[in-house]
Amino acid sequence: MREARMNMVQTVEQYRFVHDVLLEALGSRGTFYTSAEFEKTIGSGLTYTRYEEAEMSRQYQSLKAMQQDVDDDAVSAAQLPENRSKNRNQDIVPANNVRPYLSTPVPGHNDYINAVVLPSATRAQGIMATQTPVTPTVVDFWRLVYEHDCFTIVCLEDDKRLYPMMDQVLEMGPFRVTHSTEDTTRDIFSIVQITVTLNEEIDSSRLITVYKLKSRIPGSTEAMLEFVNEIDTKGTSEEHKTLVHCPDGARLCGVFCSILNIISKLRLDKEVDIYLTIRELQCIRPQFIQSYDQYKFCYDMVKEYHRASSVYANM
Template sequence: MRKHRMNMIQGHEQYKMVYETLNEAFRAKHNLVNRDEFVEKYGGLKNDASDSSTELAMEYKTLKALKPIYSESDLSTAKENLERNFSPDILPVDKYHCHLTYVKGQSNYYNAVLLQSYTRPDALISAQFPAAGSTESLFRLLKDFDTSVIVALSSLTDIESVYTNSFLPQEQSSITVGSFILTHKSTLKTPNVSKTKLVLRKKVNDYQMFGRSYLINLQIRNTCTQYFLFVVSLK
């Protein structure tokens, strides 16, 4: 780089960017798979045995090696709200934390972080299943970030049996949590996914409501840890 692009760097930030780009390029192997090879490649990864020598395990090891390391100072907001998290080991980094709109007498904290997609730096939100007393904060998150889809990575029935903290209404009924009303509209069940349409409204006063529809996709299979996460997509 110095030999062929000696005048490429114009300042400290550019030098840092080039260094990080080259560092990642050298550490991460080339994983491009064309369309014709994808199905076969994906099938092979799915059939891998659960040991540390498989290709899937090696890719996961590489991915973990590229993961940034954060210090205690990067988790200051979460540390101040430990009682609002399921685990002290799964905490949001301040830089990516989703802060809720200020409401008098309520916390603006919820365990949720912004995630990037291949097109946008803030396309997704990863958030925890609502801990006891934080269901209203989840509804505030949905409203504040204008979300329209929630994907649950595990069966809600399994999680709720552990935490006894159901936030979904029964079929064709509603529940009220704080200033929000959540109404069940319909459910379509398939072999692997249950799709439920809900309407979330926020009470402004006894006569006015904020309302919009949310399509919630519930994964039937229990495939994640007890610290259940949502992945919430932004509109």
């Protein structure tokens, strides 16, 4: 190619990108299925064949091989002295080009929060993932919710400092967070409606829906599918973002965000590519899907989706 066009691929970054594209293409061979093909090939049973186990392991190892150390320059904001204490884990921090910026003035706080902007199944920036805030950054959490139109929050670890109890009002910087209603009738998760108001300004109130998961991840596929279906069909919106949080913003967020996008794609387009769905998210948050068990759980969820669909079809 260079014999015909000498200036093609001019930098190390461009060469690395071409290399990554090739690895991704090789790693993703045979990972795409239509819904019908997946059910015919892998099925909806509770077990896998030896070949299927080996193929899932190959895919997971391929994803691990493509993970690269992030350059210090790429995460320079997270490593600033005033921001380091805001990170629960110094190895899980956002790159500058994928982090949301905060702008609501709060004395002693800048534009940084340990969060990343992620694609959903339908929008290039439909999801945000963040760590459950440390005490000094609770106000930054609500700045993120308010400024970036996060009308749905997915709480994968409850935190009593973060959400008001019944008839309670939390004052955090310029925000008032008020408990409105709570639905605790489900065994797997609860739904809390809260109101966030900025400086008691007129028309500044936002009604936020918080989905609090009670079961563990990975855990029951049936429970997780009920949780994901509820959020996918009622909690997501083309106009607003969905904010997901867990202790480090990666271990549990990675599993949930991957499954949400996988199930959404199945429902909308009747197709699934678990490998590339996770790869897309790992390009933004490399610490997503930290074990083979988590990767396999994503396959388990597709099987559960087909099992549930078959049950409803036969009713």
